[in-house]
Amino acid sequence: MLLEANGIQKSYDGVKALTSVSLDLRAGEVHALIGENGAGKSTLIKVFTGAVQPDGGEIRLHGDRVDNNNPARAHRLGISAIYQQPALFPHLSVAENIAIATGDEKLWRRVDWPTRVARAEHLLQHIGATISPDALVSSLSMVERQLVEIAKALAVEASVLIMDEPTASLGQQDTRNLFRIVRELRARGKGILYISHRLEELFEIADRVTVLRDGNNVGTRQIREVTPEELIRMMVGRELETLYPKLDVPPGEVALELRGVCCEPFEIRNVNLAIRHGEIVGLAGLVGSGRTQLAEALFGLTPISQGNIYIEGKGVQIRSPRDALQAGLAYVPEDRRHHGVILEMPISSNVTLASLNHFAKHGMLQRRAERSVAQWWKDRLRFNAPSVETLTKNLSGGNQQKVALARWLITQPKILILDEPTQGIDVHAKSEIYHLMGTLAEKGVAILLISSEMSEILTLSDRIAVMAKGEIVSTLGQKDANPDEILRLALGRKVS
Amino acid sequence: MKQQLQTTWPALIALGALYIYLAFAAPGFYSAANLRDIALANAALLLVATGMILVIVLGQIDISVGALFAVCSVTCGTLAKMGLPMILLPLIAVAAGTALGAFNGALVSFVKAPSIVVTLATMVAWREALRLVTNGAWIEGLPTTFQWFGFGQQIGEAIIIILTLLVFGALWWSSRNLSAGRAIYATGSDPEAARLAGIPTDQVAFWVFAVMGALTGIGALLNAVRFSDVPANSGMNLELKAIAAVVVGGTPITGGCGNFLGTLIGVILLGSIGPALIFLGVNPFWEKAIQGGIILTAVLLEAIGTWRGRRAVELA
Numbered sequence: 001m002l003l004e005a006n007g008i009q010k011s012y013d014g015v016k017a018l019t020s021v022s023l024d025l026r027a028g029e030v031h032a033l034i035g036e037n038g039a040g041k042s043t044l045i046k047v048f049t050g051a052v053q054p055d056g057g058e059i060r061l062h063g064d065r066v067d068n069n070n071p072a073r074a075h076r077l078g079i080s081a082i083y084q085q086p087a088l089f090p091h092l093s094v095a096e097n098i099a100i101a102t103g104d105e106k107l108w109r110r111v112d113w114p115t116r117v118a119r120a121e122h123l124l125q126h127i128g129a130t131i132s133p134d135a136l137v138s139s140l141s142m143v144e145r146q147l148v149e150i151a152k153a154l155a156v157e158a159s160v161l162i163m164d165e166p167t168a169s170l171g172q173q174d175t176r177n178l179f180r181i182v183r184e185l186r187a188r189g190k191g192i193l194y195i196s197h198r199l200e201e202l203f204e205i206a207d208r209v210t211v212l213r214d215g216n217n218v219g220t221r222q223i224r225e226v227t228p229e230e231l232i233r234m235m236v237g238r239e240l241e242t243l244y245p246k247l248d249v250p251p252g253e254v255a256l257e258l259r260g261v262c263c264e265p266f267e268i269r270n271v272n273l274a275i276r277h278g279e280i281v282g283l284a285g286l287v288g289s290g291r292t293q294l295a296e297a298l299f300g301l302t303p304i305s306q307g308n309i310y311i312e313g314k315g316v317q318i319r320s321p322r323d324a325l326q327a328g329l330a331y332v333p334e335d336r337r338h339h340g341v342i343l344e345m346p347i348s349s350n351v352t353l354a355s356l357n358h359f360a361k362h363g364m365l366q367r368r369a370e371r372s373v374a375q376w377w378k379d380r381l382r383f384n385a386p387s388v389e390t391l392t393k394n395l396s397g398g399n400q401q402k403v404a405l406a407r408w409l410i411t412q413p414k415i416l417i418l419d420e421p422t423q424g425i426d427v428h429a430k431s432e433i434y435h436l437m438g439t440l441a442e443k444g445v446a447i448l449l450i451s452s453e454m455s456e457i458l459t460l461s462d463r464i465a466v467m468a469k470g471e472i473v474s475t476l477g478q479k480d481a482n483p484d485e486i487l488r489l490a491l492g493r494k495v496s
Numbered sequence: 497m498k499q500q501l502q503t504t505w506p507a508l509i510a511l512g513a514l515y516i517y518l519a520f521a522a523p524g525f526y527s528a529a530n531l532r533d534i535a536l537a538n539a540a541l542l543l544v545a546t547g548m549i550l551v552i553v554l555g556q557i558d559i560s561v562g563a564l565f566a567v568c569s570v571t572c573g574t575l576a577k578m579g580l581p582m583i584l585l586p587l588i589a590v591a592a593g594t595a596l597g598a599f600n601g602a603l604v605s606f607v608k609a610p611s612i613v614v615t616l617a618t619m620v621a622w623r624e625a626l627r628l629v630t631n632g633a634w635i636e637g638l639p640t641t642f643q644w645f646g647f648g649q650q651i652g653e654a655i656i657i658i659l660t661l662l663v664f665g666a667l668w669w670s671s672r673n674l675s676a677g678r679a680i681y682a683t684g685s686d687p688e689a690a691r692l693a694g695i696p697t698d699q700v701a702f703w704v705f706a707v708m709g710a711l712t713g714i715g716a717l718l719n720a721v722r723f724s725d726v727p728a729n730s731g732m733n734l735e736l737k738a739i740a741a742v743v744v745g746g747t748p749i750t751g752g753c754g755n756f757l758g759t760l761i762g763v764i765l766l767g768s769i770g771p772a773l774i775f776l777g778v779n780p781f782w783e784k785a786i787q788g789g790i791i792l793t794a795v796l797l798e799a800i801g802t803w804r805g806r807r808a809v810e811l812a
Contacts, residue, residue: 299692301691301692320691320696321691321692321693321694322694322696324694325694331692333692338686338688338689339686339688339689339692340689340692341689342682342685342686342689342690342752343685343686344681344685344752344753345681345682345685349678349681349682353678353682353690353693353695354693354694356675356678356679356695357675359675360674360675363674363675363676364673364674364675365672365673365674365675365677365678367673407693
């Protein structure tokens with residue numbers, strides 16, 4: 001056995017990412033690792049590459065226990081990871097990037113350029129890549145960069161290659177090419193752990209497949225013995241619906257309507273969507289399908305290039321977040337630590353930031369009003385914090401999210417866009433946020449819910465729009481929606 | 497406020513130590529005349545440093561303030577000599593400073609050029625332009641109405657000190673109590689988050705540079721009226737002193753936080769060293785070296801603070 005993980009556990013801030021995951025990788029196999037977003041794939045990779053320390057369990061390489069793993073150690077032991085976004089130095093040449101990876105040149109020696117270049121050339125030829133060793137990495141295409149990463153892994157004679165969605169940004173031809181090289185590596189006895197969202201690919205390249213769900217290994221199968229439908233079922237699971245009872249709110253007039261919305265920089269194409277007052281519309285899709293980008297375009301961060309946005313039937317121009325705010329939109333972004341809250345500010349200043357005008361008379365802030373409103377929201381949403389003057393950076397993820405929510409609820413939006421509102425927060429805070437969404441819908445707020453969590457989308461939404469490759473490929477009513485269907489649409493597979 | 501005190505204590509301890517030492521080693525330092533001289537000599541620095549707090553909170557830097565100071569000083573001097581009524585000069589000083597600052601601000605916020613490069617360019621440009629125009633000659637023979645605003649030395653001195661403290665206090669208050677102040681802190685902490693919250697971050701940056709210029713203009717005028725002539729090279733190294741005072745006062749150069757009290761102490765500390773050396777009978781050429789040492793210590797303390805903070809996060 002080349003690489004083994006036994007009972008790996010890992011929690012972040014008390015949120016379980018991996019609960020006792022075991023997995024083995026043989027020499028000369030391509031082992032696929034799949035699962036929904038948040039299933040624990042990334043964490044498991046990070047455990048292998050030493051980027052995070054597991055809370056429990058062990059890793060064995062060639063049967064020897066690997067203790068105190070860290071990136072440098074994993075690298076020396078021959079575990080190389082190739083990420084979706086290659087980690088290369090863009091301003092250095094291919095040969096230099098490879099030489100840095102091997103790290104066997106003496107610091108104070110003169111650089112032996114001919115050897116460096118020859119070696120890079122040799123490695124690149126080996127994998128059938130026609131890239132000049134002298135080319136700057138910044139001038140290479142995405143697939144070429146991935147090939148350089150593979151060459152790097154070969155240069156250090158890695159025995160384990162972890163490939164994280166290597167084809168996510170590749171076209172068909174490049175994907176073929178990559179697969180040819182992966183097969184060659186397999187033939188040479190490398191163990192390849194292959195992470196992908198594209199199920200068809202797995203049937204083409206993988207030998208075995210392991211499915212992760214909610215931090216558990218729900219099964220490892222021979223790829224020949226499973227069907228795509230089975231894999232989808234394994235990924236999604238069946239225990240849904242019970243935790244969060246959906247409130248039945250009769251939808252009102254149309255609050256937000258998009259007609260033919262395009263956003264060039266993000267490759268968002270021809271999006272048509274309408275949300276009524278009191279309605280929760282789920283926006284499902286894989287990471288990279290354009291869900292967040294659509295929200296950002298709507299909110300004026302990257303204004304739309306074509307199409308029209310109507311709010312309560314009136315056409316509006318949204319060129320900046322300010323416009324969006326005035327039009328009655330609110331957007332709670334995905335990355336709350338960077339975009340949702342300002343960590344260095346106390347809770348009170350954070351919650352009022354989007355509505356400063358309401359808290360200022362002739363530009364003078366009414367600190368008392370600010371504090372009392374913050375206190376009201378703190379009580380209502382139950383922020384777990386000593387006072388409203390507590391700095392936001394000292395709060396847990398769930399509480400930061402509540403602060404971000406409060407900031408936007410104070411603006412009394414007509415339309416609320418929530419991007420992964422419960423990502424990385426505990427179950428308790430999750431159910432609180434779900435209840436809040438229900439209450440808001442009852443009050444007539446139109447909610448667009450972006451989420452990668454299938455159960456969340458399915459139980460909370462009145463309708464579900466599925467995005468793939470920048471387009472809404474289908475809109476399902478709550479009754480017609482089921483996880484298999486959504487995942488199939490999101491993966492871009494034809495409905496069979 | 498608690499945080500502000502935490503970052504203030506190193507400067508406060510250094511200042512306390514210096515003043516206690518001086519009480520024993522050179523009691524003459526405590527003469528009213530000397531203390532007044534120190535206050536007068538550093539009033540302009542305090543004003544410029546106050547603007548610099550805002551710029552640094554914004555996450556930017558302005559190294560052109562010395563050159564701006566010189567342009568404003570010479571402009572005031574020249575106009576006074578030409579017989580412009582004294583009452584108009586403060587307006588001129590503020591207008592000139594604001595215009596020059598706004599020019600920096602426009603390049604930084606709308607053209608999106610990095611502030612260090614923009615203000616490096618304007619620093620050189622204004623300095624050299626001034627040298628061309630004046631040929632390096634001082635503006636001499638200023639009318640008597642100009643010196644001390646025509647009120648005589650004592651009243652003039654009082655005006656300088658009171659006005660400086662008033663402006664300083666007003667900005668300190670505003671930074672905490674105006675929504676504009678809040679917008680500066682939000683933009684400096686996290687420009688993207690601020691933009692998402694509907695704050696016009698570009699306009700915020702523009703106005704901060706404009707205010708920086710206005711404060712430099714006021715500082716230039718208050719400084720110029722103390723003398724009978726205006727040197728063409730006034731404000732030399734002012735940007736360095738101002739940034740140093742802010743950093744020594746516990747404001748991190750990375751933006752998002754500002755310490756007004758600390759900056760006041762920083763100005764007093766850096767401004768006291770030169771006179772202290774004279775009273776202690778030490779070669780005054782040591783002044784720059786000691787100032788450098790103080791700045792280095794402040795930066796080291798900040799680095800240790802961040803390092804500790806980061807470790808605490810990692811261990812948590």
